[in-house]
Amino acid sequence: MKFFIINSGSSSIKYQVIEMADESVLATGLVERIGEDRGRLRNTAFPGTGHEQEAVIEQPIPDHRSGMLLAIATLTDRDKGVIRQASEIDAIGHRVVHGGEDFRGSMRITAAVIEVLRHNIPLAPLHNPANLDGIRVAREIFPEVPQVAVFDTAFHQTMPPRAYLYAIPYALYQTDRVRRYGFHGTSHRFVAGECARLLDRPLSACNLITIHLGNGCSITAIENGHSVDTSLGMTPLEGLVMGTRSGDVDPALHLFLKQNKGMGLEAIDDLLNKESGLKGLCGMNDMRDIHRAAGAGDVRARLAVEVQTYRIRKYIGAYMAVLGRVDAIVFTAGIGENDPIVRAESLKGMEPFGVRLDPERNRLRDRDARRISAPDSAIQVWVIPTNEELAIAREMARVLRD
Numbered sequence: 441m442k443f444f445i446i447n448s449g450s451s452s453i454k455y456q457v458i459e460m461a462d463e464s465v466l467a468t469g470l471v472e473r474i475g476e477d478r479g480r481l482r483n484t485a486f487p488g489t490g491h492e493q494e495a496v497i498e499q500p501i502p503d504h505r506s507g508m509l510l511a512i513a514t515l516t517d518r519d520k521g522v523i524r525q526a527s528e529i530d531a532i533g534h535r536v537v538h539g540g541e542d543f544r545g546s547m548r549i550t551a552a553v554i555e556v557l558r559h560n561i562p563l564a565p566l567h568n569p570a571n572l573d574g575i576r577v578a579r580e581i582f583p584e585v586p587q588v589a590v591f592d593t594a595f596h597q598t599m600p601p602r603a604y605l606y607a608i609p610y611a612l613y614q615t616d617r618v619r620r621y622g623f624h625g626t627s628h629r630f631v632a633g634e635c636a637r638l639l640d641r642p643l644s645a646c647n648l649i650t651i652h653l654g655n656g657c658s659i660t661a662i663e664n665g666h667s668v669d670t671s672l673g674m675t676p677l678e679g680l681v682m683g684t685r686s687g688d689v690d691p692a693l694h695l696f697l698k699q700n701k702g703m704g705l706e707a708i709d710d711l712l713n714k715e716s717g718l719k720g721l722c723g724m725n726d727m728r729d730i731h732r733a734a735g736a737g738d739v740r741a742r743l744a745v746e747v748q749t750y751r752i753r754k755y756i757g758a759y760m761a762v763l764g765r766v767d768a769i770v771f772t773a774g775i776g777e778n779d780p781i782v783r784a785e786s787l788k789g790m791e792p793f794g795v796r797l798d799p800e801r802n803r804l805r806d807r808d809a810r811r812i813s814a815p816d817s818a819i820q821v822w823v824i825p826t827n828e829e830l831a832i833a834r835e836m837a838r839v840l841r842d
């Protein structure tokens with residue numbers, strides 16, 4: 441079985457082809473600058489020879505349909521393709537950002553599911569229309585192929601009302617579904633499953649704190665395998681300090697910025713989503729640049745790391761209180777997998793709570809999952825690489841089997 445996994449953005453399509461027999465990646469690619477003058481496709485094929493083959497095509501890509509057709513033409517290219525023809529694709533999986541309260545799990549896509557996704561556009565006005573574009577085009581090109589939607593929010597639908605409600609007039613929840621939803625669910629679910637496997641017990645018997653630290657950041661409290669709280673909220677702005685997103689701020693900041701800076705709501709939204717977080721604090725949002733600058737004496741770069749890791753520590757403490765018993769803390773995504781400094785600072789001073797890092801293991805660079813806590817640490821600490829595409833593929837297999 442070959443699965444085609446699509447993450448359709450407003451001007452890009454990220455894709456992967458996975459051979460499910462051995463879960464190997466046959467190709468990964470990115471179509472970008474859709475709708476601009478100079479579109480670009482970058483495809484990396486893994487034809488099974490041990491040698492990757494890169495292809496870059498630059499040409500105008502007016503819309504998602506032409507972007508997807510270009511990707512398929514590249515995948516089926518006689519010399520460099522990894523499949524002979526498009527009909528070898530057995531199923532298509534779509535990453536969908538917001539499933540609202542309607543989807544507690546992945547769904548086979550039907551006209552009714554599309555209708556519900558449309559209904560959820562107000563909850564994710566930037567992302568859901570782009571995801572819907574990808575679904576529409578894929579259904580046009582592959583009308584016979586089963587398609588599955590996998591939602592970023594679904595894993596967190598097990599949160600209890602005490603965790604998902606904002607303390608604002610309840611009517612706003614009833615009429616407009618204003619509540620916390622959480623995101624990065626596919627990633628949290630995937631590393632939780634991997635962690636359970638490594639701990640050699642069923643996920644349903646595991647209490648975990650999973651920390652996804654990439655450009656976007658979130659932390660999840662998992663009780664007996666279910667998400668019971670998570671730091672991202674109604675939108676992916678709440679919670680931890682991220683690359684360019686502020687995370688938690690006093691909501692009265694909006695009024696202050698309006699009254700004192702004359703800013704409109706859209707400008708404030710831009711400021712909090714695109715100009716804040718690590719970038720807002722020190723001008724950089726790539727953690728590698730920030731460490732380099734901090735090493736060279738840049739005080740604000742150092743401060744940015746401190747603010748981010750202090751916030752992570754506060755949330756870990758809060759989720760320990762939520763869970764009572766914690767079996768393991770898991771770090772994942774770009775920063776979580778690669779940055780020993782951020783991991784160590786996030787767990788600084790937690791020995792009294794039973795968290796003891798092994799500094800040597802923490803510094804070790806490895807692509808595989810690894811335990812980085814000391815043998816006598818009551819709570820284990822793990823680094824587990826996330827793999828959202830593989831997580832989507834496994835979800836697809838499950839949905840299509842059921």
Ligand code: AMP
Binds near residue numbers: 653775779
């Ligand atoms: P992601 O969103 O998971 O792709 O993560 C992207 C972020 O991971 C980048 O913006 C970097 O800040 C961070 N990152 C990637 N590689 C490293 C590394 N070797 N050390 C520290 N941070 C890294």
